[in-house]
Amino acid sequence: MYLLGYDIGSSSVKASLVDAQTGKCVSTAFFPKSEAEIIAVKAGWAEQKPAMWWENLKLSTKQILQESGANPKDIAAIGISYQMHGLVCVDKNKEVLRPAIIWCDSRAVPYGERAFLDLGAEQCLGHLLNSPGNFTAAKLAWVKENEPEVFAQVDKMMLPGDYIAMRLTGETSTTISGLSEGMLWDFKNNQVADFLLQYYGIGETVIPTIRPTFSDSGHVTAAAAAELGLAEGIPVTYRAGDQPNNALSLNVFNPGEIASTAGTSGVVYGVLGDVNYDKKSRVNTFAHVNHTAEQVRLGVLLCINGTGILNSWCRRTVAPEGISYADMNALAETAPIGSAGVSILPFGNGAERMLENKEVGSTIYGVNFNSHGKQHLLRAAQEGIVFAFNYGMNIMKDMGMNISKIHAGKANMFLSPIFRNTLASVSGATIELYETDGSVGAAKGAGIGAGIYKDNKEAFSTLEKLAVIEPDTANIMQYTDAYELWKERLEKAIK
Numbered sequence: 191m192y193l194l195g196y197d198i199g200s201s202s203v204k205a206s207l208v209d210a211q212t213g214k215c216v217s218t219a220f221f222p223k224s225e226a227e228i229i230a231v232k233a234g235w236a237e238q239k240p241a242m243w244w245e246n247l248k249l250s251t252k253q254i255l256q257e258s259g260a261n262p263k264d265i266a267a268i269g270i271s272y273q274m275h276g277l278v279c280v281d282k283n284k285e286v287l288r289p290a291i292i293w294c295d296s297r298a299v300p301y302g303e304r305a306f307l308d309l310g311a312e313q314c315l316g317h318l319l320n321s322p323g324n325f326t327a328a329k330l331a332w333v334k335e336n337e338p339e340v341f342a343q344v345d346k347m348m349l350p351g352d353y354i355a356m357r358l359t360g361e362t363s364t365t366i367s368g369l370s371e372g373m374l375w376d377f378k379n380n381q382v383a384d385f386l387l388q389y390y391g392i393g394e395t396v397i398p399t400i401r402p403t404f405s406d407s408g409h410v411t412a413a414a415a416a417e418l419g420l421a422e423g424i425p426v427t428y429r430a431g432d433q434p435n436n437a438l439s440l441n442v443f444n445p446g447e448i449a450s451t452a453g454t455s456g457v458v459y460g461v462l463g464d465v466n467y468d469k470k471s472r473v474n475t476f477a478h479v480n481h482t483a484e485q486v487r488l489g490v491l492l493c494i495n496g497t498g499i500l501n502s503w504c505r506r507t508v509a510p511e512g513i514s515y516a517d518m519n520a521l522a523e524t525a526p527i528g529s530a531g532v533s534i535l536p537f538g539n540g541a542e543r544m545l546e547n548k549e550v551g552s553t554i555y556g557v558n559f560n561s562h563g564k565q566h567l568l569r570a571a572q573e574g575i576v577f578a579f580n581y582g583m584n585i586m587k588d589m590g591m592n593i594s595k596i597h598a599g600k601a602n603m604f605l606s607p608i609f610r611n612t613l614a615s616v617s618g619a620t621i622e623l624y625e626t627d628g629s630v631g632a633a634k635g636a637g638i639g640a641g642i643y644k645d646n647k648e649a650f651s652t653l654e655k656l657a658v659i660e661p662d663t664a665n666i667m668q669y670t671d672a673y674e675l676w677k678e679r680l681e682k683a684i685k
Contacts, residue, residue: 193266194420195628195632196354198247198271198354210637217260219249221246234295234296238289251420271635275326276291277333284356301329302321306321346396355408358410359409359411359426369477407425409423433457435628435635436628441646442461443479446461447460448593451604454497460591461489462488464486472546477489493544494582496539497578500539501572515605522568522572528675530561531556532554534555550680579617581677596614596622620658623658624656
């Protein structure tokens with residue numbers, strides 16, 4: 191018996207086939223092999239054609255079925271992970287009306303800002319837990335004002351994962367978690383955020399049927415089965431945005447547990463057990479995959495935009511030419527904890543929400559031309575990224591989150607001993623590294639939704655733990671002093 195997981199990203203669509211009994215991935219594939227096209231008609235715009243996601247999903251499905259030799263009739267359930275905050279508009283015939291406005295499109299920023307000012311911080315934060323911002327509801331408001339002929343035909347608004355589920359099952363549906371990422375869920379009243387829809391002049395009928403995250407939300411139709419090479423009738427039993435799904439993939443479900451990634455961007459996603467929000471809206475808060483009215487489980491999302499680009503800039507500009515990341519990490523380890531007083535602010539990739547959308551830029555502090563070398567700059571860059579993580583995690587702690595354990599995939603910056611040891615030591619949390627993947631997580635989520643696994647513990651019992659990193663108690667004061675110096679320099683920069 192197999193489980194099929196899809197991960198609908200903006201760069202590619204990935205499919206993974208998982209053996210339900212062993213929990214092992216038997217085949218995985220992604221398309222396109224080069225980065226998928228993003229349409230940018232104007233500066234700040236980013237669109238993709240939903241039909242392109244479907245075509246790449248077909249190619250990925252075909253490849254995993256060929257490589258695995260699996261009988262499609264043995265696939266018990268399908269799960270979907272997807273790029274968050276996108277907008278897909280369909281008419282009454284379920285036909286797409288315009289290209290999807292995806293997560294990195296910024297045209298709706300003024301619409302969210304106006305709503306926040308007009309409705310007030312107390313209303314927005316108290317009910318949505320966030321500013322309306324540049325999320326899905328604001329994007330539909332942009333369509334309403336700028337493309338009235340399109341808006342007049344809109345029957346349902348959907349997220350990218352909802353669109354894929356519709357193509358598979360022929361049914362339009364969404365989830366509370368999905369609505370919350372679009373600023374369309376009222377946590378105080380436990381209902382669709384009708385006040386925001388009314389403010390934008392949008393009728394509530396555009397919201398598809400709401401299904402639980404783990405539930406049967408329709409079966410693969412004969413037409414979809416013929417296109418994909420699947421068996422008709424396979425249930426779609428799970429869907430979630432990429433960050434909640436990444437947390438699920440790392441078996442992060444309970445308050446105080448943290449999922450983190452440090453690739454292109456640095457993400458810390460923690461689970462909160464009470465309805466709360468940051469009064470300055472420096473982090474995003476959404477319904478986690480296991481959130482219910484009876485059991486509050488919120489995902490608090492911190493994102494550091496300058497993470498990967500600072501590390502790659504150091505490799506290109508600071509490190510000896512041609513050096514690998516592993517060799518660069520080894521060179522950085524020759525510098526002492528705290529980089530002998532050098533600090534780097536890792537904010538040179540645009541405005542940071544954690545800093546109240548200020549564009550602080552990246553600054554290097556404390557360089558002495560007589561004593562500092564490449565190794566100090568390389569270490570300071572990694573420490574600066576970790577300190578930014580810790581700064582944001584303290585916002586989460588102020589919201590009531592008790593951070594004791596960080597789950598991460600053993601990839602990207604988590605391959606660096608400096609990065610791992612510094613994060614464990616300044617946060618006081620134990621780091622556990624796993625072999626994981628979003629599409630594999632989606633497959634296991636489908637297993638939970640289909641009742642094949644009784645709970646997440648059973649679903650992720652085979653998740654392989656690769657390493658455990660404890661705080662370096664012998665050098666805690668050195669890490670703490672370095673962080674406090676970095677924080678002092680940051681606070682001067684943002685005044």
